[in-house]
Amino acid sequence: xxxxxxxxxxxxxxxxxxxxxxxxxxxxxxxxxxxxxxxxxxxxxxxxxxxxxxxxxxxxxxxxxxxxxxxxxxxxxxxxxxxxxxxxxxxxxxxxxxxxxxxxxxxxxxxxxxxxxxxxxxxxxxxxxxxxxxxxxxxxxxxxxxxxxxxxxxxxxxxxxxxxxxxxxxxxxxxxxxxxxxxxxxxxxxxxxxxxxxxxxxxxxxxxxxxxxxxxxxxxxxxxxxxxxxxxxxxxxxxxxxxxxxxxxxxxxxxxxxxxxxxxxxxxxxxxxxxxxxxxxxxxxxxxxxxxxxxxxxxxxxxxxxxxxxxxxxxxxxxxxxxxxxxxxxxxxxxxxxxxxxxxxxxxxxxxxxxxxxxxxxxxxxxxxxxxxxxxxxxxxxxxxxxxxxxxxxxxxxxxxxxxxxxxxxxxxxxxxxxxxxxxxxxxxxxxxxxxxxxxxxxxxxxxxxxxxxxxxxxxxxxxxxxxxxxxxxxxxxxxxxxxxxxxxxxxxxxxxxxxxxxxxxxxxxxxxxxxxxxxxxxxxxxxxxxxxxxxxxxxxxxxxxxxxxxxxxxxxxxxxxxxxxxxxxx
Amino acid sequence: xxxxxxxxxxxxxxxxxxxxxxxxxxxxxxxxxxxxxxxxxxxxxxxxxxxxxxxxxxxxxxxxxxxxxxxxxxxxxxxxxxxxxxxxxxxxxxxxxxxxxxxxxxxxxxxxxxxxxxxxxxxxxxxxxxxxxxxxxxxxxxxxxxxxxxxxxxxxxxxxxxxxxxxxxxxxxxxxxxxxxxxxxxxxxxxxxxxxxxxxxxxxxxxxxxxxxxxxxxxxxxxxxxxxxxxxx
Ligand code: SF4
Numbered sequence: 001x002x003x004x005x006x007x008x009x010x011x012x013x014x015x016x017x018x019x020x021x022x023x024x025x026x027x028x029x030x031x032x033x034x035x036x037x038x039x040x041x042x043x044x045x046x047x048x049x050x051x052x053x054x055x056x057x058x059x060x061x062x063x064x065x066x067x068x069x070x071x072x073x074x075x076x077x078x079x080x081x082x083x084x085x086x087x088x089x090x091x092x093x094x095x096x097x098x099x100x101x102x103x104x105x106x107x108x109x110x111x112x113x114x115x116x117x118x119x120x121x122x123x124x125x126x127x128x129x130x131x132x133x134x135x136x137x138x139x140x141x142x143x144x145x146x147x148x149x150x151x152x153x154x155x156x157x158x159x160x161x162x163x164x165x166x167x168x169x170x171x172x173x174x175x176x177x178x179x180x181x182x183x184x185x186x187x188x189x190x191x192x193x194x195x196x197x198x199x200x201x202x203x204x205x206x207x208x209x210x211x212x213x214x215x216x217x218x219x220x221x222x223x224x225x226x227x228x229x230x231x232x233x234x235x236x237x238x239x240x241x242x243x244x245x246x247x248x249x250x251x252x253x254x255x256x257x258x259x260x261x262x263x264x265x266x267x268x269x270x271x272x273x274x275x276x277x278x279x280x281x282x283x284x285x286x287x288x289x290x291x292x293x294x295x296x297x298x299x300x301x302x303x304x305x306x307x308x309x310x311x312x313x314x315x316x317x318x319x320x321x322x323x324x325x326x327x328x329x330x331x332x333x334x335x336x337x338x339x340x341x342x343x344x345x346x347x348x349x350x351x352x353x354x355x356x357x358x359x360x361x362x363x364x365x366x367x368x369x370x371x372x373x374x375x376x377x378x379x380x381x382x383x384x385x386x387x388x389x390x391x392x393x394x395x396x397x398x399x400x401x402x403x404x405x406x407x408x409x410x411x412x413x414x415x416x417x418x419x420x421x422x423x424x425x426x427x428x429x430x431x432x433x434x435x436x437x438x439x440x441x442x443x444x445x446x447x448x449x450x451x452x453x454x455x456x457x458x459x460x461x462x463x464x465x466x467x468x469x470x471x472x473x474x475x476x477x478x479x480x481x482x483x484x485x486x487x488x489x490x491x492x493x494x495x496x497x498x499x500x501x502x503x504x505x506x507x508x509x510x511x512x513x514x515x516x517x518x519x520x521x522x523x524x525x526x527x528x529x530x531x532x533x534x535x536x537x538x539x540x541x542x543x544x545x546x547x548x549x550x551x552x553x554x555x556x557x558x559x560x561x562x563x564x565x566x567x568x569x570x571x
Numbered sequence: 572x573x574x575x576x577x578x579x580x581x582x583x584x585x586x587x588x589x590x591x592x593x594x595x596x597x598x599x600x601x602x603x604x605x606x607x608x609x610x611x612x613x614x615x616x617x618x619x620x621x622x623x624x625x626x627x628x629x630x631x632x633x634x635x636x637x638x639x640x641x642x643x644x645x646x647x648x649x650x651x652x653x654x655x656x657x658x659x660x661x662x663x664x665x666x667x668x669x670x671x672x673x674x675x676x677x678x679x680x681x682x683x684x685x686x687x688x689x690x691x692x693x694x695x696x697x698x699x700x701x702x703x704x705x706x707x708x709x710x711x712x713x714x715x716x717x718x719x720x721x722x723x724x725x726x727x728x729x730x731x732x733x734x735x736x737x738x739x740x741x742x743x744x745x746x747x748x749x750x751x752x753x754x755x756x757x758x759x760x761x762x763x764x765x766x767x768x769x770x771x772x773x774x775x776x777x778x779x780x781x782x783x784x785x786x787x788x789x790x791x792x793x794x795x796x797x798x799x800x801x802x803x804x
Contacts, residue, residue, distance in 0.1 A: 005772045006772070007591055008591075008633050009772045013633075014591050014592050014593070014596060017591050019588045019589070019661050019662060019663065021600075021607075021661060247592050247596055247600055247661060248592065248593075248596050249595070249596060249599070253599075296607065298603070298607070299602070299606035299659075301602075330606075331620060
C-alpha cells in the first residue's frame with residue numbers, strides 16, 4: 001500500500017485507507033481464494049453501489065474466500081503512486097498475486113479505467129499475455145451483456161444476477177486448484193455454468209462489409225449460447241444483513257432496499273428493463289426484516305427504496321406504511337428515487353416528507369405524445385400535467401425533467417415539444433394561488449443523447465452523430481426562453497464513444513486499448529473526457545463510429561451479442 | 572425554554588489511519604456509532620433533527636491526537652455505558668475517559684485557550700537554539716493566509732512553551748475560538764530558521780492536551796489546567 005506521507009499529499013486520503021464500519025478482515029494465509037472486487041471508478045461512487053455491497057458479503061460468507069475491494073485511484077493519487085502496485089483496501093496487499101480480479105462494468109465509459117487498473121496492478125492487459133501465476137480476470141455487471149468490446153482483456157464474463165452462480169464457479173476453482181489444474185482447465189470447467197462466457201473459446205469471422213459472418217466455438221466444451229444467470233426468488237437468495245459504511249462522505253450514504261428486480265414497463269430504449277426479466281418481487285416481510293437489520297448494523301439515517309420503477313411494487317402502499325413505523329421510531333428518512341408521477345407516488349412522497357427535502361425528478365423522455373408512444377413510454381401529456389399539479393399542490397417547487405434527444409423517428413416537432421412541455425409545467429405552477437408559492441419555481445430540464453443499446457428493440461437503430469446532437473440541442477435551447485427553466489444537455493461526443501462501445505464487437509478492443517494508452521481515463525467525468533484521444537484511437541485502429549454507432553443494422557445481421565440469451569428461460 | 576440534558580464529555584484518541592479523516596466525516600462517524608450502539612442521545616428539534624454534540628476543537632486532517640474532546644447531550648435518566656461506544660468505532664478512534672459534566676459548566680469549545688503538539692521531522696534534534704531564539708524574541712512575524720489575502724501577523728503572543736524533548740519538538744500554543752495558531756505555521760517558521768526544506772507531508776504532528784488557560788507553566792495532571800477538569804470550575 002501507499003506510504004502515509006504520500007496520503008498527506010492528496011485531496012481525499014480517506015478513499016485509500018479502508019477501515020470502514022463492517023469491514024471484513026481475514027487472515028489471507030488461511031483462505032484458498034483471494035478475490036479482489038474491482039470497481040473501475042472512484043471510491044465514493046463504488047461504495048454507493050448496491051451490487052458491490054451484496055457481492056462483498058456474499059463472497060466473504062465463504063470460509064475459503066477473502067474478498068477485498070479495489071477502486072480506481074483518482075488522478076491526484078495516480079500522479080504520486082509511481083511504482084506502488086494497486087492494492088486492496090482490506091489488507092493493503094498488492095492484488096498482483098490474488099486468485100481473482102472481478103471487475104464490475106456499470107457503464108461503457110469505465111472500460112478505459114479497467115485497463116488502467118490492470119496496468120496499475122502490474123498485469124498485462126490482454127488475457128493471452130497473462131500467465132498461470134497471475135490472477136484470473138473476470139467481469140460482470142450491466143455492460144457484461146455485450147462483452148465483446150472487452151473480450152480480449154477478460155478471462156471470463158459473468159452475465160446476469162451476481163448471486164446466482166458465483167458460488168458454483170468458486171467451488172470449481174477451489175477443486176481445480178487442489179488438483180493443480182491449469183487456468184485453461186478451470187475455464188473449460190466453468191464454460192457451461194449459467195452466466196459464464198469465456199471469450200477465448202469463440203472466434204468471430206467477418207464479411208467484407210465488416211459485419212459478422214460467423215461466430216464459431218473453438219473449444220468443444222463451449223456452449224453455443226450463453227444464458228444469463230438468474231436468481232429466481234429474491235426472498236431465498238443471499239442478502240447481507242450488514243453494509244459497509246464508508247468513513248468519508250459518498251454519493252449515497254444510506255441503506256438500499258431492493259424491492260424488486262425487473263420492470264413491467266417495457267420502454268423500448270431501456271436496456272435495464274429489457275434485460276432484467278422476469279420481474280421478481282421481494283416479499284414485504286423480507287424487506288422489513290432487511291430494513292431493520294441494515295439500519296441497526298449501519299446506523300444510517302436514510303433508507304432508499306431502489307428498483308427500476310419503485311411505485312410499481314405490487315405491495316407499495318401497505319409496505320410503505322409498515323416501513324414508516326420502523327423509520328419514524330428511528331428518525332430515519334426514506335428516499336424514493338425512480339417514481340412515476342402519479343397519485344400513489346405523490347401520496348407516498350407526502351407520507352415520507354420527502355417533499356420538504358428534495359426536488360422531484362421524473363422522466364417524460366420525449367417532448368410529444370407521438371414519440372412517447374413510439375418508444376412505449378406509457379405516460380401521457382395529461383398524466384404529466386396532472387402529476388405536476390399534484391406535486392405543486394403538495395409543496396414541490398424544484399422539479400427535474402429528463403428527456404432524450406435522438407430517439408428513433410424524432411422530428412423537430414418532438415424537440416420543440418420539450419420546450420413546450422417545460423413551459424406548460426412552468427405555467428401550471430403559476431396557476432397556484434400566490435400564497436401557496438413560497439419560492440419561484442426551479443425547473444431543471446436535462447436532455448441526454450440517445451444511445452441504442454443491445455437487447456432493446458432499438459438495438460438495430462442508427463445513433464445520431466455528434467453534429468446532429470449539437471444541432472438538436474441548439475434547437476431546444478433556443479426555444480426555451482423562460483428564466484425559471486434551466487436547460488442542460490449531455491455531451492454529444494461522449495455519446496459517440498458510448499455508442500461505439502455499447503454495440504461494439506471484438507475489434508473495438510484495439511480502440512479501447514489505444515485510447516487508454518493515449519491517456520483516456522475517467523471518460524464519464526466530463527472534465528476528464530478527451531474526445532481528441534478517442535478520435536485518434538478510432539482512426540488508428542480502424543474502428544469507425546460510422547460503422548458502430550451511426551449505422552442502421554439489418555434485421556438479419558449477426559449482432560456481436562447474438563449468442564447471449566438474457567430473457568426469462570425454462571430450466 | 573432550555574431543556575436539561577445528561578451532559579457528558581468524552582476524551583478520545585484519533586490515531587493511525589484515522590488521521591486521514593477530516594472533521595466533518597469524524598462527526599458523521601460518531602453519529603453513526605451512537606446510532607448503532609443505541610445510546611439515548613438527545614436530538615435537536617426542528618424538521619431535520621440532528622444529534623446534539625460538539626467537539627472541543629476540530630483537528631486538522633493529517634494530524635493525530637491522543638486527547639480529543641467531544642461533548643455529548645443525552646436524554647436524562649436513561650442508564651447507559653458510554654464506553655460501549657468503543658465497540659462501534661473504527662480502529663484508530665478510542666474513548667479513553669468519560670466525564671459527567673454539570674448543566675452550568677461552560678461549553679468546552681469556548682473554554683479551550685491552548686493546545687500542546689508534538690512535532691516530528693528530520694533534523695529536529697538540532698532545533699534547541701532556534702527555539703530559544705524564538706522564545707527570546709518579542710515579535711515573530713509570519714505570513715498568514717486567509718481566503719482572500721495574505722497578511723503579516725505576530726504569533727509571538729500565541730507561543731507559550733517551545734522545547735525539544737528527546738523524541739519530538741514540543742509546542743504549547745494558542746488554540747480555540749478566540750486565538751488559534753496552526754502548529755504547521757510555527758513548524759514552518761522553525762524550519763525556515765533552521766535552513767531546512769521539508770515538505771508539510773513529511774512533518775508529523777500529534778496533538779496532546781487542551782488547556783483552559785494560556786499558561787506557560789509546567790503542569791501536572793491535577794493542577795486544573797487541563798480541559799477535562801472544567802467540570803470543577
Ligand atoms: S419505466 Fe424506467 S426502468 Fe422501466 S422500462 Fe421504462 S425506463 Fe426502463
